Amino acid sequence: MALDPRIPAGPLADKWTRYRNTAKLVAPANKRRHTVIVVGTGLAGASAAATLAELGYRVVAFCYQDSPRRAHSIAAQGGINASKNYQNDGDSPWRLFYETIKGGDFRSREANVYRLAELSANIIDQCVAQGVPFAREYGGSLANRSFGGALVSRTFYARGQTGQQLLLGAYSALSKQIGLGAVEMHPRTEMLDLAVVGGRARGIVTRDLVTGLVEAWAGDAVILASGGYSNAYFLSTNAKGCNATAIWRAYKRGAAFANPCFAQIHPTCIPAVGDHQSKLTLMSESLRNDGRVWVPLRAGDSRRPAEIPADDRDYFLERMYPAYGNLAPRDIASRAAKRTCDEGRGVGPGGRGVYLDFEDAISRLGRIVIEDRYGNLFEMYERITGEDPYSAPMRIYPAPHYTMGGLWVDYALASTVPGLFVLGEANFSDHGANRLGASALMQGLADGYFVVPYTLGEYLGGTRLEAVTTDAPEFAAVARVVQERTATLLGLRGKRSVDAFHRKLGAILWEHCGMSRTAAGLTGAIEEIRALRDEFRTDLRVPGDSGDLNQELEKAGRVADYFELGELMCLDALAREESCGAHFREDHQTPDGEALRDDRRFAHVAVWGHTGDGAAPVRHVEPLVFESVELAQRSYK
Amino acid sequence: MNLTLHIWRQRGRGSRGAFATYPVRDVSEHMSLLEVLDVLNDQLISRGEEPVAFEHDCREGICGSCGFVVNGIAHGPRRGTTVCQLHMRHFRDGDVLYLEPWRAKAFPVVKDLVVDRSAFDRIVQSGGFITARTGSAPEANSIPVAKETADLAMDAAECIGCGACAAACPNGSAMLFVAAKITHLGLLPQGQPERHGRARAMVEAMELDGFGSCSNHRECEAVCPKRISVRAIARMNRDYFMAAARAGAAGGKVSG
Numbered sequence: 001m002a003l004d005p006r007i008p009a010g011p012l013a014d015k016w017t018r019y020r021n022t023a024k025l026v027a028p029a030n031k032r033r034h035t036v037i038v039v040g041t042g043l044a045g046a047s048a049a050a051t052l053a054e055l056g057y058r059v060v061a062f063c064y065q066d067s068p069r070r071a072h073s074i075a076a077q078g079g080i081n082a083s084k085n086y087q088n089d090g091d092s093p094w095r096l097f098y099e100t101i102k103g104g105d106f107r108s109r110e111a112n113v114y115r116l117a118e119l120s121a122n123i124i125d126q127c128v129a130q131g132v133p134f135a136r137e138y139g140g141s142l143a144n145r146s147f148g149g150a151l152v153s154r155t156f157y158a159r160g161q162t163g164q165q166l167l168l169g170a171y172s173a174l175s176k177q178i179g180l181g182a183v184e185m186h187p188r189t190e191m192l193d194l195a196v197v198g199g200r201a202r203g204i205v206t207r208d209l210v211t212g213l214v215e216a217w218a219g220d221a222v223i224l225a226s227g228g229y230s231n232a233y234f235l236s237t238n239a240k241g242c243n244a245t246a247i248w249r250a251y252k253r254g255a256a257f258a259n260p261c262f263a264q265i266h267p268t269c270i271p272a273v274g275d276h277q278s279k280l281t282l283m284s285e286s287l288r289n290d291g292r293v294w295v296p297l298r299a300g301d302s303r304r305p306a307e308i309p310a311d312d313r314d315y316f317l318e319r320m321y322p323a324y325g326n327l328a329p330r331d332i333a334s335r336a337a338k339r340t341c342d343e344g345r346g347v348g349p350g351g352r353g354v355y356l357d358f359e360d361a362i363s364r365l366g367r368i369v370i371e372d373r374y375g376n377l378f379e380m381y382e383r384i385t386g387e388d389p390y391s392a393p394m395r396i397y398p399a400p401h402y403t404m405g406g407l408w409v410d411y412a413l414a415s416t417v418p419g420l421f422v423l424g425e426a427n428f429s430d431h432g433a434n435r436l437g438a439s440a441l442m443q444g445l446a447d448g449y450f451v452v453p454y455t456l457g458e459y460l461g462g463t464r465l466e467a468v469t470t471d472a473p474e475f476a477a478v479a480r481v482v483q484e485r486t487a488t489l490l491g492l493r494g495k496r497s498v499d500a501f502h503r504k505l506g507a508i509l510w511e512h513c514g515m516s517r518t519a520a521g522l523t524g525a526i527e528e529i530r531a532l533r534d535e536f537r538t539d540l541r542v543p544g545d546s547g548d549l550n551q552e553l554e555k556a557g558r559v560a561d562y563f564e565l566g567e568l569m570c571l572d573a574l575a576r577e578e579s580c581g582a583h584f585r586e587d588h589q590t591p592d593g594e595a596l597r598d599d600r601r602f603a604h605v606a607v608w609g610h611t612g613d614g615a616a617p618v619r620h621v622e623p624l625v626f627e628s629v630e631l632a633q634r635s636y637k
Numbered sequence: 638m639n640l641t642l643h644i645w646r647q648r649g650r651g652s653r654g655a656f657a658t659y660p661v662r663d664v665s666e667h668m669s670l671l672e673v674l675d676v677l678n679d680q681l682i683s684r685g686e687e688p689v690a691f692e693h694d695c696r697e698g699i700c701g702s703c704g705f706v707v708n709g710i711a712h713g714p715r716r717g718t719t720v721c722q723l724h725m726r727h728f729r730d731g732d733v734l735y736l737e738p739w740r741a742k743a744f745p746v747v748k749d750l751v752v753d754r755s756a757f758d759r760i761v762q763s764g765g766f767i768t769a770r771t772g773s774a775p776e777a778n779s780i781p782v783a784k785e786t787a788d789l790a791m792d793a794a795e796c797i798g799c800g801a802c803a804a805a806c807p808n809g810s811a812m813l814f815v816a817a818k819i820t821h822l823g824l825l826p827q828g829q830p831e832r833h834g835r836a837r838a839m840v841e842a843m844e845l846d847g848f849g850s851c852s853n854h855r856e857c858e859a860v861c862p863k864r865i866s867v868r869a870i871a872r873m874n875r876d877y878f879m880a881a882a883r884a885g886a887a888g889g890k891v892s893g
Binding site for chain 1: 648649665666667668669671672675676678679681682683685686687688690692693694695696697698699700701702717718722724726747748751753754755757758761762763764765766767768769770771772773774775776777778780781782783784787788790791794795797798821822825827828
């Protein structure tokens with residue numbers, strides 16, 4: 001498998017400029033002859049679709065939700081990073097680049113990350129121009145807050161709803177283009193397969209979620225911006241509908257999958273209660289600006305938090321990581337929380353929780369300031385738990401939140417299938433083994449507004465494409481596979497619901513491929529997943545038929561994919577015999593329990609290629625070349 | 638606790654619907670109302686029956702997917718709360734709940750509790766944006782916005798597009814939804830060049846899609862999960878009348 005990242009030559013800071021200066025262009029009159037298919041309308045998909053339509057391409061876009069405005073980017077709370085240096089606190093593109101690469105534990109590509117840091121400032125300009133109501137200072141300039149893993153204040157925010165406001169900005173730009181007829185939008189439509197013609201991605205096959213109609217769509221390029229796969233764990237902070245089906249079906253058509261085991265477990269989520277729990281809710285990392293994380297010093301201390309005096313509390317993040325304190329990066333904060341709970345010092349039902357306490361902040365700043373900063377988050381916490389976080393500390397516990405792994409892409413965001421581009425969380429490109437807070441929004445919008453509009457031009461301008469319509473036999477063949485898959489799921493006359501299987505699969509992954517991993521655990525998990533998958537294939541019950549809105553059928557297809565992807569996650573975690581970022585192998589740690597990388601053997605991207613159903617996937621490697629930074633052990637002490 | 642649920646079942650857009658009754662036992666106070674429906678659906682599936690279709694996604698009250706009427710109130714009895722965030726601790730053992738879809742002319746039923754809200758998208762497409770070609774934006778801090786203005790714009794921008802306002806309105810009006818967007822964009826300096834054209838286009842698109850007019854019942858404000866104020870509607874009317882006057886048209890088209 002050819003894995004050339006195609007990084008432009010020259011000094012790091014000049015690479016993107018050089019790329020743009022030499023990229024091929026498509027003449028205005030020719031752009032409208034090109035059809036571009038965009039799957040997903042979150043930050044990456046909506047910004048790409050809007051921008052490409054503005055440029056003159058014919059865009060056909062799809063989302064599974066009833067409106068493009070509902071993609072899960074909307075739930076991002078805390079903020080978006082940009083190296084504007086408005087606070088005059090020493091920020092620069094280089095510093096944002098370095099912190100992102102270090103935060104990712106040196107498992108990402110220098111050139112991609114530098115470009116992201118470079119473009120971050122343009123994103124803020126673009127969003128402000130669209131009317132995104134970012135928080136402001138009294139003087140009228142933009143306000144900033146701090147986020148984990150950074151020593152400067154570079155996060156822009158719109159209360160606790162930054163993702164919502166950025167997405168509505170991209171959605172409004174997209175809506176304008178839909179209104180103009182430049183984008184043909186298909187909501188409630190799910191991509192179920194990729195059509196490869198003559199070795200190139202030339203279209204997709206979809207199912208209309210209301211009528212059940214299976215349809216083929218041809219184009220000159222396909223852009224996947226379909227998000228991540230944290231829902232493999234069943235319980236995650238992702239929306240219930242988030243799924244890996246688009247990227248997984250593309251994987252099975254030849255797009256390589258990179259670092260599938262890199263899954264971020266976010267430290268501050270509301271703990272699960274009982275067996276009915278359907279998903280988990282994030283409490284923004286921004287809360288750690290003012291909230292202090294602690295547990296009782298001694299195991300078995302069952303006093304109410306207010307009754308525990310300061311001397312009997314362990315502010316473990318401040319103790320372990322004095323330089324960053326409560327703003328230690330997510331992977332590190334999550335592991336520390338898990339460890340204190342494993343020691344029996346956890347709080348709340350089942351002892352799986354730690355306190356996030358605002359008592360000091362409220363007495364220092366007053367309740368009004370805290371309300372202004374986090375009011376909606378406090379309200380959300382109160383709604384879900386029935387407890388008032390102004391008077392008692394929140395209880396939080398880590399939960400699956402984001403996947404750094406995804407389809408492999410080169411510098412141009414092109415996958416291993418020519419003509420297939422992958423943006424945002426769906427690709428693997430920028431966050432290495434751990435993503436820093438407020439960086440997902442940044443990446444989604446950089447990819448969609450500012451990267452793919454250039455790199456797609458380079459592809460289309462430099463490629464002679466045969467005219468292809470959906471009459472090509474490849475489309476009929478793919479549509480047949482889709483219909484057979486649907487018929488198989490509906491034909492199983494078993495007893496158990498999709499959710500029953502999904503919960504079990506999620507529990508296996510959480511236990512063995514979550515915050516802490518061992519070779520034996522992973523090997524056992526693979527066996528368990530296979531056994532459960534066999535049961536799924538015989539004992540599943542999907543009521544109804546394929547001719548109308550059938551939410552069980554939708555879920556069944558997605559969970560079938562999670563079974564295969566879950567196994568690949570475990571295989572990847574097993575093969576990576578080191579700890580890095582969120583991937584923590586118990587047999588590879590420093591004496592004080594931090595992740596111990598093995599740069600000699602694993603300073604690379606693990607890139608998995610599909611070799612056929614039932615056949616073992618092949619692990620390829622893209623070596624990571626560090627020209628500008630020195631690999632160091634991450635320290636937040 | 639044990640509950641009795643009367644749930645609207647309707648096969649599809651053209652078909653007739655009716656309430657079906659489902660007793661649900663052993664409901665935990667920690668569950669959300671949607672999780673109660675999950676449990677019910679699991680039971681229906683194991684009996685070989687079709688589960689209840691309902692819209693949901695983030696289950697955090699932000700995506701705007703969910704929403705149905707609970708005992709006559711859009712999103713249920715708790716103010717400022719979407720149904721996904723409505724937890725069972727607010728109900729009592731033995732409660733009887735009637736769950737039905739949004740009822741508005743412009744929101745046809747797709748199935749059971751799911752409705753078609755694409756009319757909202759069409760309204761936004763008609764003008765609910767600030768034109769800002771990618772790449773043409775000026776330096777962000779070159780457009781100062783007073784904190785008070787930014788805060789007011791944000792209050793309006795919080796709208797999640799769930800449709801409760803139109804469902805609760807006796808006239809099936811979408812004015813709170815439209816007014817929230819017009820207020821958000823019209824307050825900001827960036828939104829001024831298109832301000833009046835935007836108001837006119839959005840109001841006309843709203844009427845075209847079959848939404849009714851405002852007659853000051855303020856039901857919309859009462860059920861809005863983001864507590865958006867009806868003051869936005871006054872602002873919308875002002876901008877709309879200005880637009881109509883500028884265009885030389887008669888200005889009496891919008892009521893309310």
